[in-house]
Amino acid sequence: MEQYKQEFIEFMVDSEVLKFGEFTLKSGRKSPFFMNAGGYVTGSQLKKLGEYYAHAIHDKYGDDFDVLFGPAYKGIPLSVVTAIAFSELYGKEIRYCSDRKEEKDHGADKGSFLGSKLKDGDRVVMIEDVTTSGKSMEETVPKVKSAADVEIVGLMVSLDRMEVGKGGVKCALDEVHDLYGFETNAIVTMKEVIEHLYNKEYKGKVIIDDTLKAAIDAYYEQYGAK
Secondary structure, three states: OOHHHHHHHHHHHHOOOEEEEEEEOOOOOEEEEEEOHHHOOOHHHHHHHHHHHHHHHHHHHOOOOOEEEOOOOOHHHHHHHHHHHHHHHHOOOOEEEEEEEEEEOOOOOOEEEEEOOOOOOOEEEEEOOEOOOOHHHHHHHHHHHHHOOOEEEEEEEEEEOOEEOOOOOOEHHHHHHHHHOOEEEEEEEHHHHHHHHEOOEEOOEEOEOHHHHHHHHHHHHHHEOO
């Protein structure tokens, strides 16, 4: 596993963004792990987060794109910090764009979008925290496609939960890929998280022990992508 992936897993744990226990998800599923990107709140956390996203995006998509699009609300800071990191790490100026939940009907920046306008010919990378069901893409992709004649290069999320999406067979990222035809990737997958943390001491504590591993395995027996 690449070094930046190992560091990102530890960063999620240190930031208390990735937690283990028992959690009820929006879908109603009882999960032994939970990831909340809203837990990144400090300047140093956001700076590092942008760097990890930029690294993963550059790793998967290179730098032949023009815009980072982050769906409201969590995608807004993600697109901003990643655009900054991409400039600093790779010397490429990428514009950021996000949608508004409610259209603004006044001022110089009125309309449905924040940040850069989308222009014909733009190559766009979508950026999200985590995709569980793919529902956000149902709302976002048509908005982006109707704004201009753009090409969506791909989607990058921070964590692939590797559980079935709405179709009940494939994971949400694979469903998005099949539905829209663009690549989907994550900085890390839950498989990589487990591989890195299982029965290994980190800062004096074993985060995923045998008991928790059994709970995760049972969860994937029920909800894991086939």
